[in-house]
């Protein structure tokens with residue numbers, strides 16, 4: 001290749017000629033990133049006043065590396081910062097270092113999960129690691145699954161297999177159906193299920209909400225009641241989705257009773273354990289998932305509570321053969337092997353090898369390490385929740401089953417709208433004055449503050465200081481010290 005046609009460090013040259021320039025560039029980028037991450041406690045979790053016109057000078061004239069490194073510095077500065085322990089707003093965790101490094105390995109190798117020949121190592125790794133996880137969930141010997149780019153795709157694929165398997169519509173589509181297919185989900189379930197219904201051609205109206213109790217868990221009596229009513233109305237309930245770790249409150253639906261109901265009616269049970277699936281790694285808390293072994297399919301996102309860099313999610317099936325029978329579209333242009341090309345049994349074709357970061361994180365951190373991380377985050381949540389309970393001006397949304405605390409400032413004499421405004425103000429106050437980011441979900445028609453206590457570097461002092469600030473806000477705005485015990 002003629003030199004000077006493109007920058008010398010554009011590629012890692014296969015003949016090793018530019019190794020010096022390559023290593024210099026890698027070192028420069030690594031230094032920037034590592035210095036930023038190792039100092040992330042002193043950066044705010046969010047920069048609400050992001051006004052810099054970063055991308056309007058976008059140039060296609062060949063920008064020197066020095067300039068690109070300067071741009072990277074700005075990008076690091078203004079990016080959302082889930083690394084700091086005071087980022088508590090969402091299920092975004094600090095990533096394991098090995099998962100970040102894995103990304104470099106997989107992108108440098110640039111294999112393709114579409115087929116076995118294009119990713120022989122990673123394809124086998126994915127099948128074997130996922131099979132081990134299916135065993136941990138108790139799905140049995142015939143289980144298997146695929147990695148997906150996030151939980152939404154996992155839910156979509158689970159419901160596609162459920163639809164094809166129960167309604168037998170893989171070939172002829174929905175036109176032959178005489179009854180409207182419907183899916184029952186708790187009212188606290190994730191919106192990706194509506195998206196899935198829309199994409200599956202059964203429409204968002206096919207999602208039937210089941211009531212949830214005070215602690216945001218599916219009310220099984222309401223589920224039992226609704227199924228025969230739907231059937232009477234001429235509809236066909238073909239799937240129930242239970243959630244293990246609801247998005248707002250971290251609640252876990254009663255999986256075992258739900259599985260008994262689905263079994264009785266011959267309905268597919270999908271468990272959206274995008275968040276709570278991580279509990280299989282904790283001996284102490286695993287029983288919270290009791291009943292998940294009865295699921296026909298499970299969504300699990302290690303990108304959340306397993307601290308694996310995004311994206312890393314999966315859909316698992318109790319009977320892997322259904323994935324082959326009711327979902328697989330063969331690609332005859334691929335070399336035939338005994339090994340199923342993963343691109344034929346997943347929504348995505350070309351796909352990144354997300355499995356490596358999970359595989360390396362599991363081995364590096366180990367069962368014990370993950371168990372400690374999970375158990376510790378329960379302790380943080382317990383402490384956080386007890387601080388809420390100590391203050392009569394704060395209200396809990398309910399008891400969470402996991403490490404999420406959803407609460408709000410509640411003053412009886414305030415109208416609903418004023419309460420919502422006050423909580424918005426408190427959220428902004430914490431962000432501005434203490435770099436604490438809590439999210440502000442609307443739930444049951446009200447605004448709440450939500451803390452997801454994921455970061456292993458949270459300390460008791462972090463929690464104490466947050467509540468001192470909340471007290472300060474309360475005294476400043478509501479001026480009644482007697483409500484603080």
Ligand SMILES: Cc1ncc(COP(=O)(O)O)c(C=O)c1O
Nearest residue numbers: 150151152190192245247272274
């Ligand atoms: C319970 C639950 N299911 C599914 C999803 C969707 O996952 P993703 O954002 O990875 O698509 C989320 C996201 O937070 C979730 O909380």
